Amino acid sequence: MLNALLVMIGLAVALGAVLGFASLKFKVEGNPLVEKVDAILPQIQCGQCGFPGCKPYAEAIASGKAAINLCAPGGEAVMKRLADLLGVEPQPLAAEAARPKPKQVALIDEQICIGCTLCFQACPVDAIVGAAKQVHTVLDSECTGCELCLPPCPVDCITMVPVEEGLNGWKWNYPVYPISDDARKDVEVTS
Amino acid sequence: MRTLHPFHGGIHPPEHKSQSTRQGIAAAPLPARLVVPLRQHNGNPARPVVAVGDHVLKGQMIGAPEGFISAAVHAPASGRVMAIEMQPIPHPSGLPDVSVVLEPDGEERWIERQAIDYRAIDPADLRNRLRDAGVVGLGGAVFPSHIKLDASGLETLVINAAECEPYITCDDMLMRERAAEVVQGIAIMQHVMAAREVLIGIEDNKPEAISAMQAACQGSGFEVVTVPTLYPSGSAKQLIKLLTGKEVPSGALAPQVGVQCFNVATAYTIHRAVNHGEPVISRIVTLTGNMEEPRNYEVLIGTPVGELVKVAKPRADTSGYLMGGPMMGLPLTDPGVPVVKATNCIIATSAELFPPPPRxxxxxxxxxxxxxxxxxxxxxxxxxxxxxxxxxxxxxxxxxxxxxxxxxxxxxxxxxxxxxxxxxxxxxxxxxxxxxxxxxxxxxxxxxxxxxxxxxxxxxxxxxxxxxxxxAASPDGGSGDEAAAKKAAIQAAIDRAKAKKAAVTPQNVDDLPPEAQAKIDEIEERRTHARESAGQAAAVQKSDEGQGAS
Missing domain, CATH: 1.10.1060 (Fumarate Reductase Iron-sulfur Protein; Chain B, domain 2)
Known part of the structure; x- marks a missing residue:
């Protein structure tokens, strides 16, 4: 009787110690899902989803507080990947996210710029350089095209210019080719 | 006889090679305008180092290599730089790219050419010189050769002379006519890379080239290997497998299995660059297909295709031009595109030769x-x-x-x-x-x-x-002395201002009539009165505020 009790108590203490050690040693910091969602988002940091940046939106998605269809720059592709990751049904893009825009960068008209510093305070990726009463300029290679610098400018000297398709970014089109009449009939029959 | 290790698959399309090998290589005429794109190789495009209006000599560098993976670009003829602008280039996108437009003066004056004693200089130095001579792989991939040459203690150096695509005969003619020079180029490569064995793979449909190369290789230790005609034995990985039995792993490069592969025309340009100091400004191009006089021409880089093809007399029913072979070639949308380092062949197409593919x-x-x-x-x-x-x-x-x-x-x-x-x-x-x-x-x-x-x-x-x-450390209004000094300074400034104000005497008041003086006195009185009442009002307001706050 006593032996059995001791064995049971011993076992409980030993297993408890193992579990306690494991919970300290292998503790997961934060929600790992946030990182995975954040990796899918395009990191434009535009705030069009209603959250102040991609990370806050990722946190909201991971905790189930936001829908997956709010990312405008990511469009359909990002929405589908999020649906895949979270195991939910794809949803049509929200109305304000449904208008796809070409890739663009901001351009400051240096004739008009008064050097007020408001635009680079708004830039989420520090892609505008300048100082008070000095002309500002945009680093093309770092600009994500989020348009957040447009509203603060008091003299409206910033415009968004679409990035021209150069040889470096050129892609082959999806192949389009004529199919034979027989094949077309087959398609009609099966559909 | 070496045992071959056949690769998987392959096809044998009709060759169409004999038509362009009946005559030897001829020099193409000097065009009226040369368009030399600065992006003629893999990697970064060259940086222009001439200005519009400059006079350049034949072989002068007009584009300097930019970064590690890049190569120089040179003036193919002496003349004047007319423009540095966007011009159509041979690319599937049809997009233009930065090019140097030259107007040849017809004098063909060369830069000073200096041969290099490649045995005497450091291999790294030699590689830099090849980069500055614009030496790139002429088999079609145009990868800068100096990077590929950066491997030492190599097991096997493979020279790709298979030329497996139909219609193309530029390497065949090069070997028939300039085998000795090709072999000298191979010797330079072998020296740089310290390769133990050199294998030259040639398809068996080029017996003249094989015998010419065998004769030129006498005593050099290089082995000419005849391989069966089977497309695509001229692809680097396939040829390496065929000759050595080694398979280059997926995602790996050939030197990882101790092999490096170069095109035979690249060997020739290395010979010209090292032993004659001539940069890559021309190449051999096969003009064939729907033409009256198909033949191989030595063509200056930058010659517009539309102008070049005239020498081979395209037939009237020519529907377009292909750059490269019929298997992998690029249909040209604009005949104004220039011949570049990658251009091995121009095929005139017609509905008869290249019927549209069935649906x-x-x-x-x-x-x-x-x-x-x-x-x-x-x-x-x-x-x-x-x-x-x-x-x-x-x-x-x-x-x-x-x-x-x-x-x-x-x-x-x-x-x-x-x-x-x-x-x-x-x-x-x-x-x-x-x-x-x-x-x-x-x-x-x-x-x-x-x-x-x-x-x-x-x-x-x-x-x-x-x-x-x-x-907080000094409770009575900051550290006593400092605050007092500040206050004193402020008080002194106020006093100064007051004294200045008082010192100002009104002007034009010396000989005033009595009415005017009376008016002034009245105004002054009103003013003092107003000042006093304002002071009282302010005091009242202050006390009110004080009560409100308390």
């Missing part, structure tokens, strides 16, 4: 493409995944091992343009990779900005706290 039928999963694929892939699966834009799966099936040789297209009984799908999928994957890198960068910059703002906030807070602590 495509659905894939019937016959796997004839898999039997023909020299890279041992499953083209039907790749087609399926590329069509469905399932790029991850396509990569799992080793899409990037596809050499786009077109064997699958050739054998497909449903006439599906398979290679187009692979190209589409590859470029989509590359674009996704670029986007992923850009977003990674944006994330880093955004996170750093957040960190920076937080840090600035903390620094500000710390500063305020320090000030507040200092103020």
């Amino acid at each position: 495509a039928m659905p894939c019937i999963r016959c796997t004839r493409c898999a039997q023909a694929c020299p890279a041992d892939l499953q083209p039907q699966e790749l087609f399926w995944f590329a069509k469905a834009k399932n790029f991850a799966k396509a990569q799992e099936y080793q899409l990037f091992d596809c050499i786009e040789c077109g064997c699958c297209n050739y054998v497909c009984p449903s006439h599906i343009p398979l290679v187009q799908f692979y190209r589409f999928a590859k470029s989509e994957i590359h674009a996704q990779e670029r986007d992923r890198k850009a977003s990674e960068r944006a994330r880093e910059r955004h996170e750093f900005r957040e960190f920076r703002l937080e840090r600035e906030k903390q620094e500000k807070a710390a500063k305020h706290a320090a000030k507040a602590a200092q103020a």
